Amino acid sequence: MGLILFYVKKLFTVLKNEVLVLPSRVVVIIFFIFLLLLPLLTEDPYILRIFTLTSIFAILAASWDLLSGFTGQMNFGHALFFGVGAYGAALLNKHGGIPPWGSIPLGALGAVLSGLIIGIPCLRLRGTYLALTTLAFPIILMGIVFALPDLTGGELGISGIARLAVSRVNSYYIATVLMLGLCTIMWKITDSNTGIIFHAIREDELAVRSAGINTTRYKLLAFSLSGFFAGISGGLYAHFMRIAGPSTLEVSMSFTVVIWAIFGGIVTIYGPVGAVFVLFPLLEFLRFWQELRTLMFAVVVLLILLYMPDGLFRWLRDKTEKECPRCKIRNIATRETCRVCTAPLD
Amino acid sequence: MGLILNIIISGLISGSVYALLAIGFSLIFGVARIVNIAHTAFYMVAAYCIYFATHKMGFHPIGGMVAAVVLVTLLGMICYKIFINPIREHEGAVLIATIALAMALQEIMVLKFTGTYLSVPSLVKGYLIILGVKVFYQQLLTFCMALLVMAVLLVLLMRTKLGLAIRSTAQDREMANLMGINEARVAMMTMGISVGLAAFTGAVVVPLTILEPHMWMGPLIMMMAVVILGGLGSIKGSFLGAYILGFAEALVVFLAPMGAFLKGSVALSIMILVLLIRPEGLFGVSFEEER
Numbered sequence: 001m002g003l004i005l006f007y008v009k010k011l012f013t014v015l016k017n018e019v020l021v022l023p024s025r026v027v028v029i030i031f032f033i034f035l036l037l038l039p040l041l042t043e044d045p046y047i048l049r050i051f052t053l054t055s056i057f058a059i060l061a062a063s064w065d066l067l068s069g070f071t072g073q074m075n076f077g078h079a080l081f082f083g084v085g086a087y088g089a090a091l092l093n094k095h096g097g098i099p100p101w102g103s104i105p106l107g108a109l110g111a112v113l114s115g116l117i118i119g120i121p122c123l124r125l126r127g128t129y130l131a132l133t134t135l136a137f138p139i140i141l142m143g144i145v146f147a148l149p150d151l152t153g154g155e156l157g158i159s160g161i162a163r164l165a166v167s168r169v170n171s172y173y174i175a176t177v178l179m180l181g182l183c184t185i186m187w188k189i190t191d192s193n194t195g196i197i198f199h200a201i202r203e204d205e206l207a208v209r210s211a212g213i214n215t216t217r218y219k220l221l222a223f224s225l226s227g228f229f230a231g232i233s234g235g236l237y238a239h240f241m242r243i244a245g246p247s248t249l250e251v252s253m254s255f256t257v258v259i260w261a262i263f264g265g266i267v268t269i270y271g272p273v274g275a276v277f278v279l280f281p282l283l284e285f286l287r288f289w290q291e292l293r294t295l296m297f298a299v300v301v302l303l304i305l306l307y308m309p310d311g312l313f314r315w316l317r318d319k320t321e322k323e324c325p326r327c328k329i330r331n332i333a334t335r336e337t338c339r340v341c342t343a344p345l346d
Numbered sequence: 347m348g349l350i351l352n353i354i355i356s357g358l359i360s361g362s363v364y365a366l367l368a369i370g371f372s373l374i375f376g377v378a379r380i381v382n383i384a385h386t387a388f389y390m391v392a393a394y395c396i397y398f399a400t401h402k403m404g405f406h407p408i409g410g411m412v413a414a415v416v417l418v419t420l421l422g423m424i425c426y427k428i429f430i431n432p433i434r435e436h437e438g439a440v441l442i443a444t445i446a447l448a449m450a451l452q453e454i455m456v457l458k459f460t461g462t463y464l465s466v467p468s469l470v471k472g473y474l475i476i477l478g479v480k481v482f483y484q485q486l487l488t489f490c491m492a493l494l495v496m497a498v499l500l501v502l503l504m505r506t507k508l509g510l511a512i513r514s515t516a517q518d519r520e521m522a523n524l525m526g527i528n529e530a531r532v533a534m535m536t537m538g539i540s541v542g543l544a545a546f547t548g549a550v551v552v553p554l555t556i557l558e559p560h561m562w563m564g565p566l567i568m569m570m571a572v573v574i575l576g577g578l579g580s581i582k583g584s585f586l587g588a589y590i591l592g593f594a595e596a597l598v599v600f601l602a603p604m605g606a607f608l609k610g611s612v613a614l615s616i617m618i619l620v621l622l623i624r625p626e627g628l629f630g631v632s633f634e635e636e637r
Contacts, residue, residue, distance in 0.1 A: 121618055124625040128381055128578060131441075132570040133621060136614035139567055143611030147604040251563055255383075255445050262438045295453035298446040302429055305443050309436040 021339060022330060023320045028270070031277075035176050039169045048172045052240060054280045055179035059233035061260040061272035062183050067226035068258075069266035070190055071219060072202030073122070074131035078257045080118065080138040081111040081227045083249035085234025087145070090158040090244035100164055104235030111231025112224045119223035123216055126205075138249040145246055157245025164239040175236055179273075182229055187269045189225065198222060199267075263301055265311020274313045322346075351479045353596045359485055360568075361592025362492035363551050367565055368572040368584040369499065370543035376516035376579035378533040380430060380440055386562040386569060387448035388541045392418040392548030393557055394455050397466050407467070411549040415542060422541025423534060431530075448562065455559040468553035488550045495546055496585070499539075503581070512536055516579060567610065568595075571617045577627030587628060591616065 019025045038051060060082055068075045088107030092098045098106065118137050122130055145152045152158065164171040189195055197218050200208045209215050238244040247253065264275025282300070286293045308315035321330045322345050324338035331339050338345060371385045392414045399410030425447055433439045468484035475481070503509035515522040515532045523529045555561065572591055576583025594616050595609045602608055620628065 121622050125621065128375070129574055129621075129625070129627075131381065132574045133618065135567065135570060136617060140611040140614050143608045146607035147611075251567065259442045259445060262442045266438060291457060292453075295450055295457070298450035298453065301446040302443055302450065305439050305446075306429065306432055309433040309439040 021332065023332060024317055024330075032180060035180065038176075039172060043169070045168050048168050050281055050284050052168075052172045052175045053237075054277055055175040056233050056236045056240065057260070057280055058179050058273045058276040059182050059236075060230050061257055061264070061276045062186050062269050063226045063229035063233065064257045064261045065266055065269055065272045066186050066190065066198075066229065067222050069261065069268070069272075070195065070198040070202060071222040073219060073222065074127065075134045075226075076131045076258065077118070077134035077137040077254055078226075078230060079249050079251070079253035080114060080134075080141060081230030082234040082237070082253065082257075083138060083141060083244075083246075084111040084114045084227075085231030086238035086244040086248045087152065087158070087234075088231070089235035090161050090238045091151075093161050093239070094158055100162055100235075100239045104232055104239065107235040107238075108228050108231030111227040111234065113227075115223040115227025116220060119220045122223075123219055135251070135254065138254060139251065142246055142249045145249065153245075155246060157243050157247075158238075159243045161239055161242045161244065163242065164236065171240060175240065178232070178236065182232065183269060183273055186229060190269060194218070194221070202267075259301055263304065263312060265314035268311075268314060271311050271313040275311075278312070347477055348479045349600060351477055351481075353593070353600050355479070355481060355485060356599070357589070357593035357596035358489050359554065359592075360595055361589035362489050363547055363565070363588075364568050364572045364592055365585050365588035366492055366495065366543055366547040367569040368576065368588050369496065369581055370540040370547075371569055372573050372576075372579055372581060372584050373512070373516075373543075374533075374536055374540040375573075377512055377536040378434065379437075380434070380537075381444065382540070383441070383444040383566065384425070384448040384451065385540070385544050386566040387451040388418050388422050389544040389548035389551075389565065390455065390559065390562040391421065391451055392545035393466075393552040393555075393561070394459060395545075396549055396552055397459070397464055397557055400466060414549050415545045418545035418548075419538050419542040422544075423538045426534065426537040452559045452562065459557075459559070461559055464557040466552045466557065484553050488554060491550045492547075495543070499543070500581075502539075508532075508535060512539075564610075568613065571614050575617045575620055575627055577630030580627070580629040583627055583629030 019029060035051070035055075039048065042048075060078070063081070064075065064078045067073055067078075085104075085107045088110035089100070089103040090107075092103040092106055093100065096103070114137075118134065122134060125133055146154055149155075165174055190198065197208065197213060200211075200213075201215055201218060205215055234248060237248065260275045260279060261272040263279060264271030264273070266272070279297070279301075283293065283297055286296050289296065304312055310318075320333050322333050322335070323330055324341060324343055324345060326343040327338060327341040329338060329340050331345060335345060337343065367386060367389065371382060374380050374382050374385075395414035395417055396407070396410045399405040399413050400407050405413065429443050429447060430440055433443060468482065470483040470487055473480045473482045474486075503513060511522070511527045511532050512535070514525070515527060515529055515536075519529055522532075568591060572584055572587040574587075575591065576585070576587030591613045594613045598609045598612045599606055602612075624630070
């Protein structure tokens with residue numbers, strides 16, 4: 001009993017002293033609670049559907065950030081992982097009869113494999129070369145998909161896949177909880193030792209190598225981790241939409257991921273996730289002007305970038321929080337002195 | 347025999363188109379380090395301009411072509427000034443700004459002309475029969491015009507003061523600035539030339555293809571493959587790479603089963619194979635490391 005009380009007390013202390021002092025952390029907590037409680041507020045299948053898809057794409061955008069944001073390996077072909085995950089899950093489910101809980105991770109493993117395969121030629125390339133080369137891979141795969149219509153369904157894709165879950169609310173919870181869990185894992189990865197090495201590879205690969213770190217191994221690790229998460233999102237998408245078509249491999253898919261991630265602010269994980277939760281419902285909301293939809297989407301992205309070239313969420317965070325010059329701990333912007341070391345904030 | 351000729355003609359045409367596009371893309375990358383995804387969107391806009399000028403306003407096709415090239419060049423420079431110049435220091439932001447720009451242009455064209463397939467009559471009618479294969483005059487014209495424009499561009503780059511400024515800015519931006527070259531103006535001019543090339547390509551190729559708002563995607567991919575294959579920033583490389591990939595595509599289309607689906611895959615696989623052996627492309631220019 002005493003132990004439980006101790007932990008409850010500790011939880012409150014952490015909540016009071018670590019979470020409630022920073023607006024960004026409060027927002028994250030509210031975000032978690034909102035997503036988990038949304039089905040209690042509304043049972044509207046349309047809204048649940050939008051949020052399920054948003055969650056699925058949030059995993060995808062965050063996985064792009066894990067690879068391209070953190071290690072700086074600009075990947076313009078992220079649709080490859082998504083498509084391999086979707087097609088893998090669909091094929092395993094349709095022809096192998098494996099239920100979603102098995103086919104999605106196996107499809108994601110297929111995406112890991114594809115990540116390793118494209119990682120090997122890409123390891124020698126850097127910057128723009130890498131970006132433009134990776135763009136080629138989903139298109140190569142798309143050509144193969146079209147050339148094998150018996151297996152892949154060609155232009156129509158594979159339809160008639162098992163549902164993700166029986167009811168919409170269940171599907172919603174599967175996608176949302178997985179999104180929250182996987183994004184937390186990604187955030188933890190980037191916060192760990194490995195994540196620091198990823199950061200360092202982006203900043204100066206030569207220096208990392210001269211520190212005795214096998215950068216090749218870490219870059220391949222980044223490729224396969226990112227491929228795994230993107231593959232899971234692809235599998236979820238296939239099972240939720242009940243179709244895996246060539247649209248998952250399209251160039252516009254790769255571009256959209258890049259737009260989401262950079263719009264929210266790269267090298268953050270929370271940025272891309274937030275960006276998807278802003279942009280995807282926005283795109284749905286704009287359906288009232290069906291013909292103007294994509295145009296307005298593009299204009300919003302262009303205008304926001306003009307004023308916040310570092311991304312929306314980084315800009316917001318910089319406006320609401322200040323870093324203490326002495327102890328590097330973040331403080332709310334209204335404070336005069338640091339909340340830990342009481343050094344004056346400028 | 348006829349098959350071989352068909353392959354040669356198709357390879358030469360698509361090779362020239364890719365070469366024109368890739369050289370423009372390569373120029374602006376070299377000078378301003380901008381990966382301009384919207385490059386082929388301008389090509390699409392130019393094609394629509396010609397359609398509009400000839401069908402809706404009754405211009406002569408040549409007048410339409412000139413108007414299209416001039417207007418699209420201006421449009422490109424204005425877009426550069428408004429959207430790209432203010433964020434040039436942020437590499438990622440420039441990247442998605444150009445993607446968003448391409449999407450916006452595409453959507454404007456959908457709004458204006460709807461998404462239906464359109465076509466433009468060729469500049470010169472008729473054809474000539476070589477070894478039993480129909481060769482349209484328009485195809486010959488496209489090929490010759492492409493070569494001519496590339497020659498003009500080469501003279502511009504190698505023989506004029508502007509060309510010297512462009513080449514030196516591409517080599518070392520800071521040093522060029524110190525030597526009194528107005529780097530911002532050179533970037534602006536290069537953007538104009540680059541978009542002008544894209545517009546011109548659209549103008550010569552439009553009678554040979556179908557006009558639709560998504561027509562920029564296919565050439566975009568091939569153009570990037572060409573640029574990477576030839577080496578970023580190298581005009582010779584872009585030229586050669588364009589014909590290599592153009593012929594590879596033509597060979598696959600005419601010889602392989604399901605060729606039309608696989609043409610992109612094969613061309614891109616060739617690019618990746620070359621990169622495995624030479625990571626900087628065929629004639630890659632090594633840019634100074636920006637560490």
